[in-house]
Amino acid sequence: MLIKLLGVLDIFIRLAGIFSSMSIFHRAHDGWSVFKESAFFIFKKPIFLVPILFSWFIVASVILYNRYYFPAFQSFGFAVLYVYFLIIIMAFSICMSNIVMLEMMQQMESGKKVSLGRALGEACGYDLIKVIPIALIWGVVWLIIVILRSFTRRNENKPEPSVEDAAQTLSGMNTPFSFARLGLSMLEKLVRMVVFMALPAVAWENKGPFAAYKRSFHIIRTHPVQFLTSYSLTFAAGIVMALPLLPISILSKMKVPLPPIVWVVVLIYVGIIWTLEIYLEQMSVGMLYLWHLKWEKKGRKGDLSSVKMPDLFDNVHELK
Numbered sequence: 641m642l643i644k645l646l647g648v649l650d651i652f653i654r655l656a657g658i659f660s661s662m663s664i665f666h667r668a669h670d671g672w673s674v675f676k677e678s679a680f681f682i683f684k685k686p687i688f689l690v691p692i693l694f695s696w697f698i699v700a701s702v703i704l705y706n707r708y709y710f711p712a713f714q715s716f717g718f719a720v721l722y723v724y725f726l727i728i729i730m731a732f733s734i735c736m737s738n739i740v741m742l743e744m745m746q747q748m749e750s751g752k753k754v755s756l757g758r759a760l761g762e763a764c765g766y767d768l769i770k771v772i773p774i775a776l777i778w779g780v781v782w783l784i785i786v787i788l789r790s791f792t793r794r795n796e797n798k799p800e801p802s803v804e805d806a807a808q809t810l811s812g813m814n815t816p817f818s819f820a821r822l823g824l825s826m827l828e829k830l831v832r833m834v835v836f837m838a839l840p841a842v843a844w845e846n847k848g849p850f851a852a853y854k855r856s857f858h859i860i861r862t863h864p865v866q867f868l869t870s871y872s873l874t875f876a877a878g879i880v881m882a883l884p885l886l887p888i889s890i891l892s893k894m895k896v897p898l899p900p901i902v903w904v905v906v907l908i909y910v911g912i913i914w915t916l917e918i919y920l921e922q923m924s925v926g927m928l929y930l931w932h933l934k935w936e937k938k939g940r941k942g943d944l945s946s947v948k949m950p951d952l953f954d955n956v957h958e959l960k
Contacts, residue, residue, distance in 0.1 A: 664865055670945050671869025674931070678923035679877075681952060682916075687756055688741050688923070693915045695737035699730045700810055700911065707809055708801045724783050731775040731782060738836060738922045739763040739771060742843035745926060748952050749959035763843075770842045773849035778835045785828050792820045804898075807906040810914075811882075813889045826875070829921075833871055834860065836922045840929040844959055859932050863944055870924040878917045885909065934958055 682688060706726055713719040743759035793815075799805050808814040815821070834856055841852035860867045888906060891898060927950070935947045950958050 667863070667865035667943065667945070668869045670863075670931075670943075670949075671866040671928075672873065673949055674866065674924050674927045675870055675873040675877075675920070677927055677949065677951075678920055681923065682919060684953070685744075685754065687754065688744060689915055689919055690756060691737035691740040691760070692734075692918050692922075693911070695733045695918070696911050696915050698733040699914070702726050702730050703810060704801070704806055707799065707805075710798075720783070720787070723786060724779060727782050727786065728775055728779045731779045732771065734918065735771045735775050735778075735835070735839060736763060736768070738839050738918070739767050739843050741919070741922060742840055742926055743767075745930075745952065746844055746959050749930065749950070749957050751957045751960055766846070767842050770847075770849050770852070771839075774835065774838060774842070774852065777849070777853070778831070781831050782828065785824055785831070789821060789824050792818055792824075803900055803903045803907065807903040807910065808892065811885055811889075811906055811910045813885070813892055829875060830871060833867075833874075833921050833925055837867075837925045837929060839922070840926050844929075844933075859929060863928065863932065866928055866944060867925070870921075870928060874917065874920045874924055877920055878913065881913045881916060930958055 706723075711722070713722065740756070740759045740763045743762045744754050744756065747754050747759065805814070837859060838849075838852040838856035841847040841855040842849070845855070847855060885906065888898070888902065930950045931944060931947070934950055935944050938947050950956070
């Protein structure tokens with residue numbers, strides 16, 4: 641079903657590019673091409689999801705631990721430091737899982753056989769020290785967003801751990817909707833994709849953390865439409881994937897009792913959604929980064945689309 645939907649969308653995007661000579665449509669089509677390639681790729685190499693899935697267990701554990709066992713601090717400063725520590729755990733685990741995935745991409749684009757074990761070894765050996773500052777900087781911005789989000793949250797008693805509450809927490813069902821929270825979530829995603837754009841600089845070009853961030857901002861400034869298109873499409877994909885949870889959310893808000901197995905399924909499905917969303921974000925910006933490298937090698941002439949988008953399955957190895 642997903643493949644058919646992507647195919648239909650591809651036809652409409654191509655028609656928009658044909659009937660419009662405006663540069664912005666061509667650049668948006670480049671962003672669509674990156675997203676489409678990322679979405680189709682996972683059907684051929686599902687092993688790329690493994691490191692991100694492992695990161696999900698860490699992130700979910702931290703979120704639930706914070707919900708059920710957050711200590712009572714007398715000082716606001718200590719509470720902020722504690723939250724920052726938890727955020728760093730999540731940020732570092734996400735960065736490292738993505739680095740492993742990028743190392744596997746590098747293996748493919750270097751003409752080597754894909755090896756999860758070798759990618760994990762390279763990530764933990766060469767890249768780990770560089771990832772720590774990236775996670776620390778990301779954590780500061782993430783912390784500010786968390787503090788801002790706390791102002792939109794209702795005061796509630798600490799809940800008892802349960803499968804139902806865990807599923808509702810991780811899916812966001814027990815979080816009331818507001819445009820302020822939506823805006824913060826969109827900002828959080830934007831920051832996250834900027835960070836993800838910096839990670840290929842570490843994995844592929846052996847740049848330090850600050851040079852990697854500089855490289856990220858440079859590529860985004862050079863190809864803003866392609867980046868924002870990838871951002872928008874991954875955001876839309878997340879919404880579409882979450883739609884099956886809507887009936888359960890409605891029943892929950894109506895206080896309709898649901899059997900525990902339903903909440904177990906929700907927990908599993910939320911993990912799948914989160915894993916796929918992080919994958920799409922990293923793969924999309926990773927492909928855009930790889931395309932930019934190819935464009936640079938060709939002399940930086942014309943738009944990005946003047947250079948053929950890299951294909952991870954062809955015999956041309958862009959990172960060799």
